[in-house]
Amino acid sequence: MNTEKALVWFRRDLRDTDHAPLAAALSQAGQVYCVFVFDRSILDALPSRADRRVDFIHGSLVALDAALRARGGGLIVRHGHTQDEIxxxxxxxxxxxxxxxxxxxPAAKTRDAEVGERLAARGIRLHLVKDQAVFDGDSVLTQAGKPFTVFTPYKNAWLKRLTAADIAPIDSRGALAPAPEGSIPSLAEIGFAPTNLAALGIEPGMAxxxxxxxxxxxxxxxxxxxxRDFPAIKGVSYLSVHLRFGTLSIRELxxxxxxxxxxxxxxxxxWRDFYFMIMDRFPHAAVRAFKPEYDAIQWDDWPEGLAAWQQGRTGYPLVDAAMRQLNHSGWMHNRLRMVVASFLTKDLGIDWRQGERYFADWLNDFDxxxxxxxxxxxxxxxxxxxPYFRIFNPVTQSEKFDPEGRFIRRYVPELARVPDKYLHAPWTLPRREQEALGVIIGRDYPAPIVNHAAAREKTLARYSVVKKGG
Structure with a gap:
């Protein structure tokens, strides 16, 4: 009889099927417990007490606990600092x-190292198992044995390396050690409030x-x-928040x-594996430019411009619609993520880290x-x-990917009556027609915060430090 005991520490893997750490624990120990920690180091830094991600995690934990209890186990949930709790x-x-x-x-790796040291001091071993990526570590390297820094050769090597075993389902079935009843604290008990997940049609958990x-x-x-590129069309999977918190397996996808x-x-x-690898092997990218020469760029300090971008009032309808979608739902279409990021950095000249931070605060699927x-x-x-000289034109992007303005009109209703011909650049609508429609640019909807052509020239000059090598 196997007398060893194991604890499975759930993090961003909130399911009980096709679960590598759970399978490894069941193969190693006769008694297996399960835990999740609401880490105060993370929660206390969140900008709002009504955070959809915390609400999503909580709902997913309730579902996970039910699944584990059906197997004789259950989920132990703690609220505190992970380095102490585990x-x-x-x-x-x-x-x-x-x-x-x-x-x-980087922060998670530092945390895990500290937890591992504290466990080792108690004679307990921490096992970190690959689960959220198909490949990690040294699985996909260049012929010189180094990490890739360009996606296409990485993708080719990834596909060449792939075998059926790499994406086969992992059997994580088995009996579990029981957990005390009522282990999951309410949102209120951890200092948070319910959000509009249900109204948005977001169902947490494996189901x-x-x-x-x-x-x-x-x-x-x-x-x-x-x-995939048309935000008004139901064309993407909408699975990003589930992938982020592991309520389904990357191997199945x-x-x-x-x-x-x-x-x-x-x-x-x-791409997801690629970015995991980049962050793992080049942790400086979390705070600085991946390419060091780009740290020489002088960004504009423009709080009013940043606020206009955040609030969806730049005067460029597709940019504003995208930002309002984010603020309303915590989600943004991937094409629009590229458009608004290009606009912030190359039209407004604002440091990409300002936009990255705003997305980190508001994206349900933030990773x-x-x-x-x-x-x-x-x-x-x-x-x-x-390339730095490739600068998205927010008007032509709008015309190409929302040609009928269906997405724009959904999130910028003040432009609902503007004809398609003028919708993507409403400041070109003749004043007489503005008055007839009751949409005065500069009063009912902002005039453009910048002139794109002028901003483009300024950006090319700004990036010249890179071209010159600093």
Missing amino acids: PALAQHLGVDHVFAGRDYE GAARLWADFCAGRLQRYASL ARTALAEQADSWLNELI LSANNGGWQWAASSGCDAQ
Whole structure:
């Protein structure tokens, strides 16, 4: 009889199926407990006590606890500082091992190292298991044995390295040690309030993930490449928050994409692994430009411009609609993330870190690796980024990806009556027609905060320090 005990520390893997740390614990120990920590080091720094992510996590924990109890176990939930809570609980339960999914963010790696040291001092071993990525560590390297810094060769090597075993489901079934009843504190008990998740149609937990995944696979997965860039169309998966918190397995998504030959969708999953790898191997990117020469750029200190961008009142309808969507729902279409990031950095001349921080505060699916990678891509300072002289035109982007203005009109209702011809650049609408429609630019909707052509020239000059080598 196996007398060893293990504790599975859930983090961003809030499911009980196809779960690598849980499977590893069940194979190692006869008694397996499960825990989640509401980490005050993270929660206390959040800008609002009504945070959709905390609400989503809480709902997902309730569902996870129910699934674990159906197996004879349950979820122990703590609210405190992880470095204190995990070692104390592990010692209290008398476990020999703690298992958790590997994380790649600098702060998380520092936390895990400290937890590992404190556990080791108690004679307990911490095992960090790959779960949220298909490949990590040294799995995908250049022929010189170094990490890739360009996506396409990384993708090619990733695909060449892939075998069926890498994305096969992991059997994490098995009986669990019981947990005390009523272990999950309410949102109020951890200092938070309910949000509008239900009104937004966001269902936390494994059931919510399964519903969205089935809906996506029913028709849109095969058409993803042709639909993905149009925010007014239901073309994407809407799974990002579920991927962020692990309510479904990356292996299942990759397995299905490969089987369906949905290459465009699979590319997005490979980008996810790529950005995890970049953050893991180049942690300086979390706070500085990935390409050091881009730290020489002098950004404008423009609080009013930043506020206008944040509030969706720049005078550029697609940018404003996207920012209002973010503020309302905590989500933004990926095409629009690129548009608004380019606008902040290359039209307003504001440091990409200001935009990255705002997204970090408001995105339901905020993930440091992907968020940082996307912002540095837009600012041209990241790995495999767009060239600094490629500057999105917010008007032509609007005309191309929201040609009928359906998305704009949904989030910028003051422009609802503006004809398609003028909707993407409403300041070109003749004054007489503005008055007839009751939409005066500069009164009912802002005039453009910058002139794009002039801003483009200023940006090219700003980036000249990079061209000159500093």
